[in-house]
Amino acid sequence: MSDTILYKYGAQDGHEGSLYLNITNRCTNRCTFCIRNNPDGVGGGTDLWLTHEPSVSEIKAALLREKPGGYKEVVFCGYGEPLMRFDDVMAICLWLKENYKDILIRINTNGHANLIIGYDVTPKMAGLVDVISISLNASTAAAYDKICLSDYGEDGFYGMLDFAARAAKYVPEVVLSVVDLLPADEIEACRKIAQKAGCRFRVRDYTQ
Numbered sequence: 219m220s221d222t223i224l225y226k227y228g229a230q231d232g233h234e235g236s237l238y239l240n241i242t243n244r245c246t247n248r249c250t251f252c253i254r255n256n257p258d259g260v261g262g263g264t265d266l267w268l269t270h271e272p273s274v275s276e277i278k279a280a281l282l283r284e285k286p287g288g289y290k291e292v293v294f295c296g297y298g299e300p301l302m303r304f305d306d307v308m309a310i311c312l313w314l315k316e317n318y319k320d321i322l323i324r325i326n327t328n329g330h331a332n333l334i335i336g337y338d339v340t341p342k343m344a345g346l347v348d349v350i351s352i353s354l355n356a357s358t359a360a361a362y363d364k365i366c367l368s369d370y371g372e373d374g375f376y377g378m379l380d381f382a383a384r385a386a387k388y389v390p391e392v393v394l395s396v397v398d399l400l401p402a403d404e405i406e407a408c409r410k411i412a413q414k415a416g417c418r419f420r421v422r423d424y425t426q
């Protein structure tokens with residue numbers, strides 16, 4: 219069976235919904251709730267484990283087969299952390315913007331891109347990325363690391379928040395999100411952190 223580089227989600231009322239790109243298995247976290255802990259992938263339906271990382275050309279070919287112009291957005295999401303491949307993601311964003319100017323581009327990320335690449339990459343996203351959704355996950359560095367088991371330890375939390383604040387200067391919408399499994403007081407503490415960082419806050423459904 220071939221790898222699932224691309225899958226569709228959210229079609230309704232005659233709209234095609236979103237195209238999701240799955241481009242790597244790698245991540246700098248090992249979150250306790252990650253779908254990578256579930257061998258069946260998304261909700262038990264789609265096996266997202268990649269036998270190899272698709273090249274930029276393979277990803278473009280997969281998009282072309284789906285005629286992306288009919289979709290409202292393309293989302294970099296997937297099994298692992300898409301910004302492990304920051305330059306490849308930006309190359310695909312540029313190609314999409316040049317060929318499908320109305321399509322929205324969203325990146326779902328753990329917010330570690332600057333830690334991964336080693337410098338502030340957020341200016342490179344200007345004009346290419348419309349929405350960044352970052353997993354905040356917890357209100358303190360210690361709680362974050364307990365949930366996310368980051369390669370960077372507690373610095374993963376501070377690096378993620380710094381990335382969010384910097385990205386907000388170049389990307390129209392930056393969202394910090396938590397899953398709805400957290401206690402109410404922890405969710406409120408996270409909401410305040412998002413406000414302070416100048417980002418939108420979202421409590422997302424764990425099952426989606």
Ligand code: SF4
Pocket residue numbers: 245246247248249251252253254297298299327328353366
């Ligand atoms: S950051 Fe995302 S991909 Fe990485 S381990 Fe956590 S949930 Fe999984």
